Amino acid sequence: MRNPRNDQVGSDSSGSEPERTCVLSGEAAARDSLVRLAISPDGEVLPDVHARAPGRGAWIGVSRDTLEKALAKGKLKGALARAFKGAPLAIPDDLADRIERALVRALTDRLGLELKAGFLLLGSDRIAEHARSGRVTWLAHAADAGEDGARKLDQAWRVGEEAEGTGLRGLALPLDRATLSVALGRDNVVHLALTDRGAAQRIAAPLQRLLRFQGRAEAAGLEIDNGPAPAAAPATTN
Structure with missing residues (x-):
């Protein structure tokens, strides 16, 4: 066709x-x-x-x-x-600048909606607690997150998913902590986690589009819901 x-x-x-x-x-x-x-x-x-x-x-x-x-x-x-x-x-x-700003806004708006819905977790201690108990389905870090802090949360997530010894780790977002903090109206947003698989899928599209536009084709091809594969969801018309 x-x-x-x-x-x-x-x-x-x-x-x-x-x-x-x-x-x-x-x-x-x-x-x-x-x-x-x-x-x-x-x-x-x-x-x-x-x-x-x-x-x-x-x-x-x-x-x-x-x-x-x-x-x-x-x-x-x-x-x-x-x-x-x-x-x-x-x-x-400046069309390219406008497109990138619009894509960033689409992603941060989506994160904001998931935060309001109660699916987005912020704060290292809270994320670590949920991760160790197997209640995190998606984990991500700001572009300028410290290596040590990200590594500890990645390890907590692997423990909760019974995936120790694998390469399971949080995504490095194409946004720094300042951008995330302003967008979500919170101080010093460095690490983020989702507790709902549907929310992870909703984040996937705007994140992949931004990564592709930035030329990060390899990253854009990754499974965005980076936990165990969810069951298929009904198609939407949005």
Whole structure:
């Protein structure tokens, strides 16, 4: 089946996970793994990471480095002109910065929602207690977390999962403690853990998209719910 290069939001009616095609690479991928671009009322191309803006959209699934090269060589302008059917558009010079900021915001917003729902744990002592008792399904550390503190929590998690001697460890997030602290409204957020597998899956999509855009393809391919594999969950339409 031919994959469209652009779409109207909400145009999917099938129950399967929709795919989109990157306007730069020509490769098709799950919609949730790509970044949608939309045109503002004044014709400016802007990131629409939640894919909610009305009208036609264009999708990209390349790294920031590839995007910036395409922008410098005029390839992005040509690709978007085709995707938006010749509509007048202006591409901001800092489009890559805007996309990365939007992806970071999408991830931190999701973390905030899980915190409000009671699924996100903060604080080394609290995380260690839950980890040792097998109540942690996902563990992560700020980019600037101390090696010693991260190692101790990783060990506590392996104990709780009866996975001693394996390589099970928390993820190194692409966010530092200052960013996490501001986003979550708490002081000195260095380590994070989730107690719900569904929450871990909800974190996966925004985290993977950010990692891919940053060029960390190997990290983005990791299983984000880095505990034992959960049972399959029903598909959603969000």
